[in-house]
Amino acid sequence: MSKFSTHRIRAIAKKEVVEFVRDWRTIMAIIVIPLLMFPLLFILFPILLESEAAELDALELTVIVQSNSFEESMEQAIIGAGIEVVKESLEHQSQLSEPGNDLERVRNGSVDAILRVEKVNSTWDYAILRLSTSERSNEAWNRLLDALNTWEEEEVERRISDSGMDVNSTLNPLRWDGDVTQSDVATSGEQAGMVLSLFIPLVLAIWTYSSALQPSIDMTAGERERGTLEALLCLPCTRLELLLGKWVAVATITGVGVILQIFGLLFAIGYLASSSVIGLPELSITTVALIVGAILLFAIMVVAIELALAMRSHSVKEAGSILAPMLLLIVFPALFTQVINLDGIESYWFAVPVVNILLALRELLMNRVIPEHIFVWALSSIVYAGLAAYYASRQFSREDIVTSLS
């Protein structure tokens, strides 16, 4: 038996991929969902939010206004906010915010909110009773606040004017001159990179881990559970070839998923760029190559660890219960990485496992190519990927993998 054969590795990988994609649920998981995830998130979700907002705007709301002295201009401001006003006299309350006898009316939805206004000399005290778990009541609360703020501004201006002062110079002694966006010297591409760097590394890291999860378990613990591994181990292939074949298969499936997700993301960004919500990031060819390299190193490490741990398990259930909670080992560093300030960051951060790749992706998406950082994350990632591959090869060399629960 020759020690190493790419022909056999190819045969193993091909069989694994063919067998895996014959399950329609897999196609959904690795093609349809990754392709649609970002477009749905970036395009459909805002559309849904807009339609929800429009629906709220169209609501006809009824609010009871209780006061000891009704102010005509205030009432007009409330009606102007699309609210039907029902007037009632204000009963005595120790505090206006105390619901008292009105509690049940607001809770059972017979009224959307109750505004209590009490004139005390030249000022007004007020409180709004609402049910925070009701969309209608919340909308009434928001519209009332807007209307009251508008009325208050007009009242302030009127009082300043009545006292003989200039309204504008009194209220705005300090004023910005010009366009705020014009004063930012960062290009729109850099700004887009900054925004994307806050979530793209997180999503890529989580997706790489989670999309490798199912194939890793199926090709190792699954084979063991179904009793197919023994026949395979009797074939003229080394355990290393077996590991490499399965690694190539899992990496291919994961790679397809991640690439499709990136396509979906680029499509969504392109759509948003055309609507001027976000610009396209400015990335050089070198930066793109480094991003691909960083993801590849991360994938080598993650897939090797998942294959190794799944191979240690006696069943699919056992492998799942070990590997699924391990996603937290990706999520926590990923969340932590989001709050690290990249300006003047110490180089040792780029040697911390998982954090290094996530920081590298953040930096590269902002088009910051810093040779020292690249050297540290590339070297440390190669070491970690090598250690993970070594660990996986040890697990694949175990004798007990031949035994199966079936």
Place this chain on the structure above:
Amino acid sequence: MQPLLTLTRVSKSFGDLHALTEIDLKINSGEIIGLVGSNGAGKTTLLRLMAGVYTPTSGKVLLADGKPVSDMRQVLGVVPESTGLYSRLTAWENIRYHSRMHGVSDEDAWARTAKFAQHLDMVESLGRHTKGFSRGMRQKTALLRALAHGPSILLLDEPTAGLDITSARTVRRLVDQLKREGGTVIYSTHQLSEAQQVCDRIVIVHNGDIRADGAPELLLEQTQTTSLEEAYVALTNDAARPRQEDNEGEGRFTGWWRRFFTPKPPMLETKEVRESE
């Protein structure tokens, strides 16, 4: 007969369990050898050592030319007890996968598969996914898979277990045909009558030892009995131990955890109460 494979003082242990103890066995080319024994006797461990899947704890498993047994895999065909078929692949794809791993072209593998499939009445089923296959069809497919690359040694672990009478007979005929073609077959089974029909030589394995090794007539002579069944009982009169798989795979913590959540059967509890009283 040319010597093919030699096991010298081979022992295999799994933790505290000694699956095989200082086994000596010689396999000659062209022989059909039946490994007979109860569950947990060590038959499967012996087959796995011969296939190079297990490494002996002590002793040597070598080919006649002194090469390690893993070098034999190129000419080895194996039908494990579990058959090991991929349910999302067709029968032919299962067979082709193993042939490709042996470096055999698809054309050659198909020619051999078609020839044996006719004997096993499997031609029509080769294009079907194995998911819905009966136990017998799975066994036949595994057998075709083991034969497709033209092996000179065949390791069969309980090949007729779960098969109906006709299918079991077909498998035995196929083994007989292989013998005529000069192949070597190592055949593990529970059934003495089957071993007697198929094999030139019977090796009785019991509790990790080889209790007898020879032609059926020789075993009768050795044990002074008139039937192989009596011979087997005479040679294996000590109680059989549990299978290796029954003891395997539970760490100390896992074992403790499992026991904590496992209630005792009422019978045992009553017994304990009586004893304590």
